[in-house]
Amino acid sequence: MSDAAQNPDLPENIILIGFMGSGKSTVGRMLARQLRFRFLDTDKLVEERARLAIPEIFAQHGEADFRERETAVLESLRGVRQHILATGGGIVTVPDNIPLLRSLGLVVLLKADPDEIFRRVSRNAERPLLQVEDPRRRVLDLMATRQPFYDSAAHFTVDSTRLRHEDVTEKILDEAHRFFHWPARMRA
Numbered sequence: 001m002s003d004a005a006q007n008p009d010l011p012e013n014i015i016l017i018g019f020m021g022s023g024k025s026t027v028g029r030m031l032a033r034q035l036r037f038r039f040l041d042t043d044k045l046v047e048e049r050a051r052l053a054i055p056e057i058f059a060q061h062g063e064a065d066f067r068e069r070e071t072a073v074l075e076s077l078r079g080v081r082q083h084i085l086a087t088g089g090g091i092v093t094v095p096d097n098i099p100l101l102r103s104l105g106l107v108v109l110l111k112a113d114p115d116e117i118f119r120r121v122s123r124n125a126e127r128p129l130l131q132v133e134d135p136r137r138r139v140l141d142l143m144a145t146r147q148p149f150y151d152s153a154a155h156f157t158v159d160s161t162r163l164r165h166e167d168v169t170e171k172i173l174d175e176a177h178r179f180f181h182w183p184a185r186m187r188a
């Protein structure tokens with residue numbers, strides 16, 4: 001039985017979780033466009049509310065403070081409908097966030113091979129957790145520690161390693177139709 005059948009009141013939102021560089025923001029925007037839903041990104045909401053960029057929050061207040069702000073953002077989203085939510089890669093590391101995420105709607109995990117992730121995240125130096133001597137090792141370690149949390153939060157998983165963002169979006173749209181019992185999709 002699908003979760004929607006078990007939770008008929010689950011709101012029509014899609015929440016994207018996954019490691020940095022897994023494509024949450026790009027795929028999230030594509031989903032929002034296709035479904036005519038609003039797109040939100042927890043990283044952006046944290047930054048707007050703190051009036052600080054993420055690297056500044058980490059530098060001035062530390063990771064624990066960033067996590068509290070992230071949870072506060074999630075809590076403030078209770079009650080939203082027809083939204084696509086991209087989340088920060090570490091959101092699942094706070095245990096209370098997992099039931100919160102699942103109560104918001106369909107939680108989709110975007111996965112990719114570590115090599116692919118590393119290639120994607122190497123393109124920008126914005127991520128405080130990767131400003132270390134051996135970022136590749138860090139990616140591998142963080143991915144391994146976080147995997148069980150991602151798996152326990154997700155209703156549905158897509159491996160995006162060799163897929164185009166458009167194909168990932170299609171797979172999620174198919175699943176959302178099943179999950180929310182939307183009428184069959186029309187295809188051109």
Ligand code: S3P
Binds near residue numbers: 018020088126
């Ligand atoms: C983090 C991922 C980042 C951002 C912060 C911490 C993490 O988001 O929330 O730098 O702990 O993995 P993205 O996954 O959008 O890069």
